[in-house]
Amino acid sequence: MSGQGVVVTGAGGFIGGHLVADLRTRGYGHVRAVDIKPFPQWHQLHTGVENLQLDLRESCACYDAVQCTDHVYNLAADMGGMGFIESNKALCMLSVLINTHMLKASRDVGVQRYFYSSSACVYAADKQTDPDVTALRECDAYPAMPEDGYGWEKLFSERLCRHFREDFALTTRVARYHNVYGPYGTYKGGREKAPSAICRKVIEAKLSGRREITIWGDGNQTRSFMYIDDCLHGTQAILHSDIEEPVNLGSRELVTINQLVDIVEDIAGVRLRRVYDLTAPQGVRGRNSDNAMIEERLGWEPSVSLRAGLERTYRWIYEQERVPTAAAV
Ligand code: NAD
Secondary structure (H helix, E strand, O other), rough: OOOOOOEEEEEOHHHHHHHHHHHOOOOOOOEEEEOOOOHHOOOOOOOOEEEEOOOOOOOHHHHHHHHHOEEEEOOOOOOHHHHOOOOHHHHOOOOHHHHHHHHHHHHHHHHOOEEEHHHHHHHHHHHOOOOOOOOOOOHHOOOOOOOOOOHHHHHHHHHHHHHHHHHHOOEEEEEEEEEEOOOOOOOOOOOHHHHHHHHHHHHHHHHHHEEEEEEEEEOOOOOEEEHHHHHHHHHHHHHHOOOOOOOOOOOOEEEEEHHHHHHHHHHHOOOOOEEOOOOOOOOOOOOOOOOHHHHHHHHOOOOHHHHHHHHHHHHHHHHHHHHHHHHOO
């Protein structure tokens, strides 16, 4: 294993930064970390790996990224929470350039295994209209009517992976991530997702003494959330597996957004007055992950409860928020 070369794209982001750290811990000798952002903006910048700043929408950059590489984890994408993807559909779809050029370069240099991070946003909207959900099975992505913009790009890129496998014998593996959260994730600025956004809002209320929180929607929409450690283990298991079709990688612990706020309030030791913003982006009404395929094929199931994962995430965001506030006082 230590002799194998591994590339992680999107390594300056949340999941990519954790994956690079985990691969180092597992003893991979040559890990290349690639992201478009300047190094000071990376969520985590690790030593002992080859860090490159490249725009992977460019074909030549993808060849630089994958040279002398055995395994590729392609996590790079222009993405964010509902607030971002609902108002940046063209930007989200332009990520198709990244996966297209990465696949071509990987095929041409003889990469052995290629992982693509797809999303639960590929699932047909008409199967997610009720908060009392039936968990989504992989086959529910068709007939296709995914999230506009971001979801269509993911679905197209999934199929590109499939056809590179079938037509060019490049071994591709695809995971459909369901809401990943944890420390070092984006928690402010407009691209954050519900768990980190709610932790940040509760922390702001606690530090400012303004005991109020604004919730997007009526709070009754349902979701499941996967802690980053479970995502990392599942991602690597899928890359090394023989599962050729896209597979769900998510938690089955379904909560309403109101219940998510309850848990974070408990962790923070506060109770806040809730203001519901019914005009804010809310995404689908209900969504959960059916894990039958990954349990049967890989024996994978999440190991970190939502409460335990949120405690770690809350603590990390609290440290980030507390320091500037303390300095300003
Ligand atoms: P992230 O935004 O933190 O990381 C993505 C990284 O890709 C960013 O650092 C960004 O700078 C980089 N990037 C964007 N365009 C690039 C380009 N042209 N060239 C090189 N790098 C580029 O997101 P994340 O949460 O770490 O997600 C990683 C992957 O998992 C993404 O593909 C995302 O769509 C997918 N995903 C994530 C979630 C989740 O809940 N976090 C859910 C479903 C799917």
